[in-house]
Amino acid sequence: MQIAIENGYTKLVLGSCTSRIACHVLSATVKGQGYSLAADIQYADARWEVPVVLPLRDCPLQELKILCNLDSLKIVDIFNETGAGINGLVSSFVKILQEENPSRECTIVRTAGKLTPFPFNRIPEANVDDADLVSQRRQKKFNLKPIESLPPExxxxICNSPMSCYGNAESRPELFRAACCPSCQYQILPDEASSMDQFYSFLPESIIARAKNGNQKWIREKIQDCLLLDDEDEV
Incomplete structure (x- = not known):
């Protein structure tokens, strides 16, 4: 994303296919990222500064390998060994399911595709060109609501996943624990408060700033009823 911003790219195209997205659906569910799952599996994702598109979302890995063989393209397997973490276990599980039923991966993705997309799962109108006509037709098919009719997220x-609300700041007064999603709170943030300073040292300044802005937004929403409007007289 940083390279795309520095070079002025208008879109970031990822090669995530049906097989990889099917694994992500199950692993995200296991990790407690069910609320934000719909954001990661759509054809377009404009929550980032450079919109992300997934043109191979409907293409299983087997079809892509056949296409590469027909075009005499070399196939390189980057990860040959299955890891012991959640992602590795899910990949092995989906592979077994696929061997039993070749359509299982497509079924997983189609089932997850019934989740309601977020307002940022569309390409901004300012960036729409002739190449985005297909994306526009897909948006009509999935009946995406206008952005102004949906509440802000x-x-x-850390992971930029959408959340329905922030954590309880009273029980988690620390900035990051109040602003992060539950998945990052329990999987990435250190358990000991004394280790947070070292954790901060590994983070880019952009993430720190995003956490501060998000926490300020959460506080403003909590005291919204106590704020004076612009057209109200001060007391």
């Missing part, structure tokens, strides 16, 4: 400062 809060985003996790």
């Amino acid at each position: 809060s985003f996790c400062p």
Whole structure:
């Protein structure tokens, strides 16, 4: 994303296919990222500064390998060994399911595709060109509501996943724990408060700033009823 911003790219195209997205659906569910799952599996994702598109979303890995063989393209397997973490276990599980039923991956993705997309799962109108006509037709098919008719979302400062609300700041007064999604709170943030300073040292300044802005937004929403409007006289 940083390279795309520095070079002025208008879109970031990822090669995530049906097989990889099917694994992500199950692993995200296991990790407690069910609320934000719909954001990651759409054809377009404009929550980032450079919109992300997934043109191979409907293409299973087997079809892509056949296409590469027909075009005499070399196939390189980057990860040959299955890891012991959640992602590795899910990949092995989906592979077994696929061997039993070749359509299982497509079924997983189609089932997850019934989740309601977020307002940022569309390409901004200012960036729409002739190449985005297909994306526009897909948006009509999935009946995406206008952005102005949907409530604004809060985003996790670490993984940028959308959240329905921020954590309880009273029980989690620390900035990051109040602003992060539950998945990052329990999987990425250190358990000991004394380790947070070292954790901060590994983070880019952009993430720190995003957490501060998000926390300010959460506080403003909590005291919204006590704020004076612009057209109200001060007391």
